[in-house]
Amino acid sequence: MKRRHFITGAFATTAALALGVSLYRPELEPVDAEDSHRALFAVLVPVLLDGALPRMSSPREAAINRTLDAISQTLTVLPQSQRDELELLLDGLENRLGVLVLTGSMTPLLLRSPEQLVVMLESWRDGFLEMQQQAYYGLRELIMASYYSCPEHWGTLHYSKPKI
Amino acid sequence: MPINDPIAEGLAAGWHHLDGSTMTEDVQLEADVVIIGSGAGGGTAADILSEAGLKVIVVEAGPLKSSSDFDMEERTAYPNLYQQAASMKTSDKAIGIFQGRAVGGSTTINWTTSIRTPEPTLEFWAAEKSVSGLSRNELDPWFEAMENKLSIREWALSPNANNDKLKQGCEQLGWEYTVIKRNVAACWNTGYCGMGCPVNAKQSMLVTTLPAMMTRGGTLLSRVKAVQIEHHKDRVFGIRAQALNEQLKPTGASVMLKGRHYILAGGAIHTPTLMMRSGVIDPYELLGKRTFLHPTLLSGALFDETISAHSGAPQSIYSDEFVWRDGAAGKPGYKLEVPPLHPVLLASKTIGYGRSHAELMEQFNQLQVTIALVRDGFHPKLEGGRLSVKADGSFSLDYPLTDTFWETARDAFASMAELQFAAGAQKVLPISEGMAMMGSWKQTRQAIADMSLAPLKTVVASAHVMGGCPLGEDRQLAMVDSHGRSHYLENLSVMDGSVFPSSLGANPQLTIYGMTARNATRLAGELLKTKSPA
Ligand SMILES: Cc1cc2nc3c(=O)[nH]c(=O)nc-3n(C[C@H](O)[C@H](O)[C@H](O)COP(=O)(O)OP(=O)(O)OC[C@H]3O[C@@H](n4cnc5c(N)ncnc54)[C@H](O)[C@@H]3O)c2cc1C
Numbered sequence: 001m002k003r004r005h006f007i008t009g010a011f012a013t014t015a016a017l018a019l020g021v022s023l024y025r026p027e028l029e030p031v032d033a034e035d036s037h038r039a040l041f042a043v044l045v046p047v048l049l050d051g052a053l054p055r056m057s058s059p060r061e062a063a064i065n066r067t068l069d070a071i072s073q074t075l076t077v078l079p080q081s082q083r084d085e086l087e088l089l090l091d092g093l094e095n096r097l098g099v100l101v102l103t104g105s106m107t108p109l110l111l112r113s114p115e116q117l118v119v120m121l122e123s124w125r126d127g128f129l130e131m132q133q134q135a136y137y138g139l140r141e142l143i144m145a146s147y148y149s150c151p152e153h154w155g156t157l158h159y160s161k162p163k164i
Numbered sequence: 165m166p167i168n169d170p171i172a173e174g175l176a177a178g179w180h181h182l183d184g185s186t187m188t189e190d191v192q193l194e195a196d197v198v199i200i201g202s203g204a205g206g207g208t209a210a211d212i213l214s215e216a217g218l219k220v221i222v223v224e225a226g227p228l229k230s231s232s233d234f235d236m237e238e239r240t241a242y243p244n245l246y247q248q249a250a251s252m253k254t255s256d257k258a259i260g261i262f263q264g265r266a267v268g269g270s271t272t273i274n275w276t277t278s279i280r281t282p283e284p285t286l287e288f289w290a291a292e293k294s295v296s297g298l299s300r301n302e303l304d305p306w307f308e309a310m311e312n313k314l315s316i317r318e319w320a321l322s323p324n325a326n327n328d329k330l331k332q333g334c335e336q337l338g339w340e341y342t343v344i345k346r347n348v349a350a351c352w353n354t355g356y357c358g359m360g361c362p363v364n365a366k367q368s369m370l371v372t373t374l375p376a377m378m379t380r381g382g383t384l385l386s387r388v389k390a391v392q393i394e395h396h397k398d399r400v401f402g403i404r405a406q407a408l409n410e411q412l413k414p415t416g417a418s419v420m421l422k423g424r425h426y427i428l429a430g431g432a433i434h435t436p437t438l439m440m441r442s443g444v445i446d447p448y449e450l451l452g453k454r455t456f457l458h459p460t461l462l463s464g465a466l467f468d469e470t471i472s473a474h475s476g477a478p479q480s481i482y483s484d485e486f487v488w489r490d491g492a493a494g495k496p497g498y499k500l501e502v503p504p505l506h507p508v509l510l511a512s513k514t515i516g517y518g519r520s521h522a523e524l525m526e527q528f529n530q531l532q533v534t535i536a537l538v539r540d541g542f543h544p545k546l547e548g549g550r551l552s553v554k555a556d557g558s559f560s561l562d563y564p565l566t567d568t569f570w571e572t573a574r575d576a577f578a579s580m581a582e583l584q585f586a587a588g589a590q591k592v593l594p595i596s597e598g599m600a601m602m603g604s605w606k607q608t609r610q611a612i613a614d615m616s617l618a619p620l621k622t623v624v625a626s627a628h629v630m631g632g633c634p635l636g637e638d639r640q641l642a643m644v645d646s647h648g649r650s651h652y653l654e655n656l657s658v659m660d661g662s663v664f665p666s667s668l669g670a671n672p673q674l675t676i677y678g679m680t681a682r683n684a685t686r687l688a689g690e691l692l693k694t695k696s697p698a
Contacts, residue, residue, distance in 0.1 A: 051522030
C-alpha cells in the first residue's frame with residue numbers, strides 16, 4: 001500500500017504545505033501547527049491502528065478523520081507540560097534535523113511507506129534512547145486513547161455502555 | 165427511569181457554592197476552618213467539623229460535576245474528573261497515575277473497595293515511624309462509624325466474571341481470598357464507578373459528606389485552586405487561591421481564604437506540592453519524599469466464556485496471599501485484584517500496535533485482567549518516589565523502579581499467570597514488551613522467568629497515591645503529628661493520603677476516612693474549646 005492511500009483527500013494539500021514550509025522555507029510564514037500535525041498523524045494513524053480501522057475505503061477514511069479530530073481534542077485536554085513535550089516531538093518529526101535525530105534518516109515521515117514507518121516505530125520501541133522510547137509510547141498512547149474514546153469505534157469490541 | 169441528581173437539587177435549594185469560572189473579581193472569604201481539597205480526607209473533615217457547629221469552607225480545584233454529567237464515557241470522564249485527564253505520569257513516564265480532580269476528589273471516580281488498614285502496616289508505623297495511637301483497636305470504632313455512614317458492606321451479589329476468575333483461581337490453588345466491602349447503596353451493578361456513578365449509588369464524598377456540610381450552611385468553592393499558604397512564624401494567616409475557568413486556567417481573579425484553622429486535603433502529590441511551593445518549614449527535608457503508588461502490574465488472560473470485564477461491580481474479590489509473606493519489612497509483597505476494563509483503559513495499558521493490538525482489542529469480552537499492587541515504602545530498597553516543584557509551580561515525580569521492585573514484579577507476573585491458568589484461562593499475557601499470549605502455565609512460567617522487565621517496557625500503573633507528608637511524633641521522620649497537626653504551624657493540619665508514612669498494602673479510602681474521622685473529631689473539640697461565642 002502506498003502513502004497516498006492514507007493521506008486522503010483534504011490532507012494531501014495540508015501535507016504538501018507542511019512539507020513545503022518546514023523542509024524548504026522554514027523562515028517563511030509558519031503553517032497552523034494543528035494542521036501540520038494532522039498531516040503527520042494522518043500517516044501514523046493507519047499504521048498504529050492497522051487491523052482496527054475498517055478495511056473498506058470510505059468507512060476507513062471516516063474512521064481516520066474521526067481519530068484525527070479526537071487526537072486534536074485529546075491534545076487540548078492534556079496539561080500544558082505534556083502538550084509542550086508532544087509539540088516538541090511533533091515539531092521534531094516535521095523537520096529534517098529532528099527526523100534525522102529521531103529516526104536516523106532524513107526522509108520525511110510523510111514520504112515513508114507504512115512498512116518503513118513500522119520499521120521506525122519498532123526501532124523506537126526496541127531502542128535504548130529514552131527519547132525514542134518516549135516518542136513511541138507517547139504517540140502510541142495518544143493515538144490509541146483517541147481512537148478508542150470514540151463510540152463509533154467500539155463495534156469490533158462488542159462493547160457498549162448500558163442504557164440507564 | 166429518571167435519576168435524581170442530589171447536587172442539582174441541593175444547589176436549587178440554596179447551597180453555598182461558588183464556581184471559580186464565574187468569578188471575575190478578587191474576593192476574601194472567612195470561616196472557622198478552611199479545607200483545601202474535597203476528596204476522602206477533605207470531605208470527611210468537612211462533615212465532622214460542620215456537624216460540630218464550625219463554619220467550614222471547602223476549596224476544590226476541580227469542577228463540580230454530578231450524576232447528570234456522568235455519561236459513562238471515558239472521553240468525558242477523564243478530562244472532567246481526573247488529574248491531567250488521566251494521563252498523569254512519573255517523570256520518566258514509566259508509571260501512569262490515576263487520581264481524581266473534581267468535587268469528591270478520587271472518591272468520585274474510585275472503584276468502591278473499602279478495606280480497613282492492615283494490622284502489619286499499623287504495627288510497622290508504630291515500630292518504625294513513631295506513629296502513636298493508631299492501632300487497629302484504636303481505629304476500629306472510627307472505621308465502624310465511617311462504614312455505617314457510607315453504607316460500607318460486603319458485596320452480596322455474585323462477583324462479575326472478571327472477579328470470579330480471581331476467586332476461582334484462588335480456590336483451585338488454595339490461596340486466600342476475601343469478598344470485598346463496598347461503599348454503595350442500591351447499586352445497579354453496572355461497572356462504571358470509575359467514570360462517576362451515574363445513579364448516585366456510590367457513597368462518595370460527592371453525595372454524602374459534602375452535601376451534609378452544605379446543608380449545614382458550609383461553603384463549597386469549585387474550580388478554585390489553593391496556590392500559596394501564607395505563614396509567619398508558627399501560624400498560617402491565610403491561603404491564597406486562584407479562580408479557574410472551564411479549561412482550569414486562572415481567570416485572573418484571586419481568592420483569599422482566612423480561617424482559625426486550615427486543613428490540607430489535596431491528596432498525596434498535591435498537598436506536599438502546595439507546602440513545598442509555599443516554603444513551609446521542613447528542616448529534615450521530608451516533604452514530597454516517600455511518595456507511594458502501590459505500583460501495579462497487569463496480566464491479561466483469554467477465556468472461552470464471556471468475561472465482559474466492563475460490566476458489574478468493578479472489584480468484589482481480592483487475594484492477600486502474597487502481601488505479607490515475608491513480613492512487613494521483608495521482600496515487598498503484592499495484593500491481587502482485578503480492574504474494570506473499558507476501551508481507552510485497555511487500549512492504553514496494553515502493549516504493541518497494529519494487528520496484534522487490534523486482535524487483542526477484538527477479544528475485549530473474553531479478556532480477564534488481574535492486577536498485582538506492590539506494597540511500597542516498607543522495604544529499604546523500595547522507598548517510593550520524590551516530588552520536586554518546577555519553576556512554574558507544577559510538580560514532577562521521580563519514582564525509581566528498583567531491582568527490588570522488578571524482582572517482586574517477576575514473582576507477581578508468575579502468581580497472576582498461575583492463578584489465571586488455574587481459573588481456566590486458555591492463554592495468558594503478562595503485560596510487558598516481548599511477551600505474547602501463551603497457552604500453558606509451564607510455558608508461561610519459563611517465559612516469565614526469562615522475560616526482561618524495564619521502565620516503559622513493562623506496563624506499570626497506579627490508582628493509589630500516598631505519602632509525601634508523613635505523620636508521626638518524631639520530627640526527623642514526620643511533618644505532622646499522629647493527629648495530623650503540623651509540627652511547625654500550630655493552626656495547620658493535614659488530613660488526606662499524603663500523611664501515610666508507607667503505603668498501606670490495601671486500597672486507601674477507608675484508612676483515610678477512619679483516620680480523618682478520628683483526627684477531625686479531636687480538632688473540632690479543640691477548636692470549640694476556644695471558639696468565641698457568636
Ligand atoms: C480510578 C481510581 C480507583 C480507585 N479505587 C479505589 C478503591 O476501590 N478503593 C480505595 O480504597 N481506593 C481507591 N482509589 C484511591 C482512593 O480513592 C484515594 O486513595 C482517596 O480518595 C484519596 O483521598 P485524599 O483525600 O487523599 O485525596 P483525593 O480523594 O484524591 O482528593 C483530593 C482533592 O483535592 C483537590 N486538590 C488538590 N490540590 C488542590 C489545591 N491546591 N487546591 C484545591 N483543591 C486541590 C484535588 O483536585 C482532589 O479533588 C482509587 C483511585 C482512583 C483514581
